[in-house]
Every structure is written in C-alpha cells, then in structure tokens.
Amino acid sequence: SLEKNRTSSTVTVFFEGAVRRKTLALVFVFILQVPVLYYLYTTEFETLYYTIDKQNIPDKPAEAGEEAILPDCPETPPDLQGNIDVSFAHTAPEISKLEADNPLVKDGGHYKPPYCKALCKVAIVIPYRDREEHLRYFLEYMHPTLQRQQLDYAIYVVNQAGTGKFNRAKLMNVGYAESIKDHDFQCFAFHDVDLVLENDKSIYSCPSSPRHLSAGVDKFNYQLPYSAIFGGVTELTKEQFQKVNGYSNSFWGWGGEDDDMFNRVKFSGMNIIRYPMDISRYKMITHQREKGNEPNPKRFDQIRRTKDTMANDGLNTLEYKVVSKQKNKLYTNVTVDIMAPA
Numbered sequence: 001s002l003e004k005n006r007t008s009s010t011v012t013v014f015f016e017g018a019v020r021r022k023t024l025a026l027v028f029v030f031i032l033q034v035p036v037l038y039y040l041y042t043t044e045f046e047t048l049y050y051t052i053d054k055q056n057i058p059d060k061p062a063e064a065g066e067e068a069i070l071p072d073c074p075e076t077p078p079d080l081q082g083n084i085d086v087s088f089a090h091t092a093p094e095i096s097k098l099e100a101d102n103p104l105v106k107d108g109g110h111y112k113p114p115y116c117k118a119l120c121k122v123a124i125v126i127p128y129r130d131r132e133e134h135l136r137y138f139l140e141y142m143h144p145t146l147q148r149q150q151l152d153y154a155i156y157v158v159n160q161a162g163t164g165k166f167n168r169a170k171l172m173n174v175g176y177a178e179s180i181k182d183h184d185f186q187c188f189a190f191h192d193v194d195l196v197l198e199n200d201k202s203i204y205s206c207p208s209s210p211r212h213l214s215a216g217v218d219k220f221n222y223q224l225p226y227s228a229i230f231g232g233v234t235e236l237t238k239e240q241f242q243k244v245n246g247y248s249n250s251f252w253g254w255g256g257e258d259d260d261m262f263n264r265v266k267f268s269g270m271n272i273i274r275y276p277m278d279i280s281r282y283k284m285i286t287h288q289r290e291k292g293n294e295p296n297p298k299r300f301d302q303i304r305r306t307k308d309t310m311a312n313d314g315l316n317t318l319e320y321k322v323v324s325k326q327k328n329k330l331y332t333n334v335t336v337d338i339m340a341p342a
C-alpha cells in the first residue's frame with residue numbers, strides 16, 4: 001500500500017499548481033499553431049511561382065542534394081500563356097539587358113525551376129556562325145518561354161571557327177558531345193538560331209519518339225512543306241540520338257543533313273512525332289544566305305545513301321577541336337574547329 005500511495009501522489013503532484021499551468025500553456029501553444037500552419041499551407045504567395053500545396057510532395061526522405069526534396073513539377077506547367085507575341089521589328093536587346101531580365105539563368109545559360117523538380121533535363125543546341133543579333137532575339141524570347149515550361153535546361157551555342165564551309169549537322173554533334181560533359185542531359189533540342197517559338201504549349205520536354213518541333217513556320221505559311229521534313233527545330237532523347245549515331249558529319253554547306261537525319265530515324269525503326277499545328281508555330285528571322293553556306297551539290301546523292309553510311313558517319317566518327325568553351329550567363333559558347341574545307 002505504501003507503493004500505491006507513492007504512485008498516486010506523484011500523479012497528483014504532476015497535475016498540481018505551477019506544473020499544471022505550464023502543461024496547459026504548452027498544450028495551448030501547440031493548438032495555436034494549427035490555424036497558423038493551415039493558413040501558411042493554403043495561402044498563395046505572389047512571390048512564389050505557385051504554392052507547395054498544389055504539389056505532390058513525395059513522402060520519401062531526401063536522398064541526395066536539395067533537388068531530391070523538391071516535388072516533381074506538374075505535367076502541365078501552370079504559367080503557360082499559349083500564343084506569344086514575337087516581333088523582330090525592334091533592335092534586339094543588349095546582352096546586359098537580357099541578363100537583367102533573366103536573373104535565374106546563370107552558369108552557361110542554365111536554369112532549373114526553383115520550386116519543383118523539372119521533369120526533364122534538356123540541352124538546347126544551336127549551330128551557329130556570325131548571327132549575333134539573331135542570337136539576342138533568340139535569347140530574348142526563348143529564355144522566358146523555356147522557364148515557363150519548367151524545364152531544367154541550358155543553351156549551347158556551337159560556333160564554327162574560321163570561314164570554311166558551314167556544317168550545321170556536325171556542329172550539332174559537337175553540341176551534344178560537349179553538353180553531356182557538363183551535365184546529365186536526358187534530351188537535346190537541336191535548334192536553328194533564327195527560329196523563335198510562338199506558342200509555349202509546344203513544350204521542349206523529352207519526347208517518346210524523335211520530335212519535329214518546327215512544323216509550322218511563318219515563312220511557309222505555318223504549313224508543313226513536306227511530310228518528311230525534319231529540319232529547323234528537332235528534339236531527341238540521348239538514347240534516340242545514340243541509336244541513330246547522331247547526325248552525319250559529312251554535309252558541308254547548306255541542305256540535306258536534316259533529310260539524312262529523317263532517314264536515320266526511319267532506318268533505326270523509329271517514327272517522328274509532332275505537336276498539333278496550332279501550337280507548332282515559329283517565326284523565322286529573315287536573312288540572306290551567308291558566304292560559306294552555299295547549297296551542297298552532293299546532298300541529293302548523300303541522302304540516297306544514308307542506310308549504307310549512317311553506321312560509319314556520326315557520333316562514332318566525330319572529330320573536332322574546341323577552340324574555346326565559355327560559360328556566359330545566358331549561354332555556353334563553344335567555339336570549335338571542325339576541320340572545314342574552304
């Protein structure tokens with residue numbers, strides 16, 4: 001009975017006087033948090049792109065790095081606006097202005113959505129030579145669009161050194177090879193610098209099958225010039241691009257390399273896909289054809305022989321020398337010597 005008395009008196013003392021008041025105060029403070037937490041969880045903050053409560057927060061603990069604890073970005077990005085008013089009537093903004101307008105793009109033109117984990121990592125690869133104003137128009141419109149699409153992306157400008165014959169396809173192979181040294185990109189958008197997307201619903205996400213993005217271009221009245229066209233803007237996953245052995249390295253001068261790529265896709269047992277024509281819309285910056293990019297007279301013969309040449313002409317035979325690789329804020333510039341004939 002002595003044992004029993006001691007137990008009951010301990011219990012009584014715990015709920016007496018100061019101890020009781022402190023306990024109740026503590027419980028009260030805990031209860032007070034409920035409406036505060038509820039408010040925080042359900043209120044939209046204008047400073048956030050969207051609130052956490054819309055997201056599907058994974059219940060797994062973070063595995064590595066802060067990225068792992070972010071919720072996945074939604075399948076349909078919430079800030080898409082549809083049609084984009086694109087115009088080249090003004091002088092393209094200076095780089096310093098474009099940098100100020102895109103503060104979240106840095107480190108070689110790299111962007112990641114800050115509040116969610118992007119569904120894919122995309123390298124935008126631009127074959128390039130001497131189109132400085134086109135590039136500024138491109139950056140002006142495409143950086144905000146790609147950010148609204150909530151991609152983890154970076155822009156690679158692959159600049160052909162020298163004045164020899166231009167080789168768009170080989171430059172794209174170089175862009176692929178150099179970008180994967182920097183980051184584990186899952187897919188690659190090969191992009192002419194003079195094409196600007198006019199509808200952000202045409203999302204540059206990793207495609208299930210090689211995707212032709214620039215189906216509608218103002219120059220062609222937003223119609224497909226022919227059904228097998230695969231030029232302008234295309235996107236392939238790393239696996240798809242490796243399967244076709246990349247682009248050919250042998251198309252010097254203008255034309256043919258895109259049709260050769262169409263053949264590679266076909267001969268690899270894949271089909272090309274496109275978005276609906278009402279969102280596959282691009283505005284082209286008009287320009288003269290440059291010296292060094294005259295039509296390639298061999299192109300017709302070359303695209304007849306893709307099936308025989310593709311296994312020994314592409315990523316597995318790519319040779320080049322990087323002259324310089326520079327991470328600017330809005331893009332990574334790779335100036336490259338591709339051993340061009342005069």
Ligand SMILES: [Mn+2]
Binds near residue numbers: 192194
């Ligand atoms: Mn062009």
